[in-house]
Amino acid sequence: VSNHIKFPQVVEPLSTLLADTYLLATKTHGYHWNVTGRHFVELHGLFGEQYEALFAAADELAERIRALGAPAPAGLAAFTARSKVQVLDEGLAGEDVMLANLRAGHQAAADSCYKVIAAASEAGDAASGDLATERAAAHEKAIWMLDALLA
Ligand SMILES: [Fe+2]
Numbered sequence: 001v002s003n004h005i006k007f008p009q010v011v012e013p014l015s016t017l018l019a020d021t022y023l024l025a026t027k028t029h030g031y032h033w034n035v036t037g038r039h040f041v042e043l044h045g046l047f048g049e050q051y052e053a054l055f056a057a058a059d060e061l062a063e064r065i066r067a068l069g070a071p072a073p074a075g076l077a078a079f080t081a082r083s084k085v086q087v088l089d090e091g092l093a094g095e096d097v098m099l100a101n102l103r104a105g106h107q108a109a110a111d112s113c114y115k116v117i118a119a120a121s122e123a124g125d126a127a128s129g130d131l132a133t134e135r136a137a138a139h140e141k142a143i144w145m146l147d148a149l150l151a
Pocket residue numbers: 032048
């Protein structure tokens with residue numbers, strides 16, 4: 001058994017992306033529970049799809065970190081220490097505040113994706129680069145949808 005960590009310079013930004021993704025998943029899950037108003041059905045449904053996709057992505061990112069031989073950060077304390085995604089906002093916010101907060105979270109996660117892509121390209125870690133590229137597209141799609149709802 002080797003303790004060697006492959007591409008440590010990629011593990012670092014990947015860990016931040018994992019933290020962003022997980023915190024955004026928990027925030028989206030809380031909004032799925034607490035959203036109210038005329039758009040309840042649409043927003044409850046959209047947030048439901050988004051949190052499921054985000055939790056699945058967090059799992060994939062954590063397992064990529066493990067495949068590189070590094071420990072995956074876990075737990076809300078570790079994630080909040082690493083991420084720019086604000087976790088402690090009001091679960092009972094109005095829908096526009098929810099949409100804007102989620103948009104900011106997806107933007108932070110997209111920014112982290114591009115840091116992984118740059119580090120992975122530098123290191124020759126194509127698999128992590130592919131994963132981050134796929135995640136960047138997903139976050140940008142979410143931003144488009146949230147913007148369309150805010151418009
Ligand atoms: Fe549900």
